[in-house]
Amino acid sequence: MANVAILELSRNCAKTVEEIVKLERKIFPKHESLASFFHDELKKKNSGLLYLHVDGELAGYVMYSWPSSLYASITKLAVKEQYRGQGHGETLLKAAVEKCRTRKVSRIMLHVDPLRTPAVNLYKKYGFLVDTLIQGYYSSDRDAYRMYRDFDSS
Numbered sequence: 001m002a003n004v005a006i007l008e009l010s011r012n013c014a015k016t017v018e019e020i021v022k023l024e025r026k027i028f029p030k031h032e033s034l035a036s037f038f039h040d041e042l043k044k045k046n047s048g049l050l051y052l053h054v055d056g057e058l059a060g061y062v063m064y065s066w067p068s069s070l071y072a073s074i075t076k077l078a079v080k081e082q083y084r085g086q087g088h089g090e091t092l093l094k095a096a097v098e099k100c101r102t103r104k105v106s107r108i109m110l111h112v113d114p115l116r117t118p119a120v121n122l123y124k125k126y127g128f129l130v131d132t133l134i135q136g137y138y139s140s141d142r143d144a145y146r147m148y149r150d151f152d153s154s
């Protein structure tokens with residue numbers, strides 16, 4: 001059985017950051033890629049990144065931030081093509097949501113291209129609702145759903 005581990009990125013782990021940036025460039029088109037902002041994003045005090053190893057290999061990652069005490073955001077989620085459909089995306093999303101919840105936010109938000117069916121389905125499965133469609137969010141011909149999940153304050 002494969003050995004699956006979720007790890008938290010430590011800011012000084014340059015090798016892992018480079019691996020994640022490489023994967024980000026491969027998976028996302030330039031206008032949707034955080035690759036060139038990764039290092040800046042990771043320097044922020046209110047953001048975090050979890051990554052998933054399968055038998056020691058990088059298989060996916062999720063990035064999140066909590067811009068205010070009111071809400072948190074899932075800023076990126078990706079699983080390497082050969083590792084998809086095995087529950088890793090869901091595991092990463094779940095772990096990021098738990099991290100955000102420790103910040104005592106009552107809402108988690110995210111943006112996703114409605115054409116990214118696997119991602120939209122995953123977010124819906126995990127309780128996210130579509131708030132609105134933002135036209136031209138990623139580029140002139142690519143829209144985004146803004147999605148959210150609320151938690152009660154108890």
Ligand SMILES: CC(C)(COP(=O)(O)OP(=O)(O)OC[C@H]1O[C@@H](n2cnc3c(N)ncnc32)[C@H](O)[C@@H]1OP(=O)(O)O)[C@@H](O)C(=O)NCCC(=O)NCCS
Pocket residue numbers: 027075076077078079080083084085086087088089090091112113116117118119121122123125
């Ligand atoms: C979205 C993504 C992270 C899902 O990762 P994954 O590891 O394949 O997902 P999981 O195996 O955990 O699947 C969890 C749920 O996602 C949905 N899902 C996953 N793959 C799907 C597919 N090919 N078609 C439809 N729904 C799918 C399903 O609801 C699934 O639950 P189920 O197995 O009970 O049906 C992955 O497809 C990916 O990296 N896509 C490219 C990047 C991307 O779109 N990121 C999101 C925008 S930032």
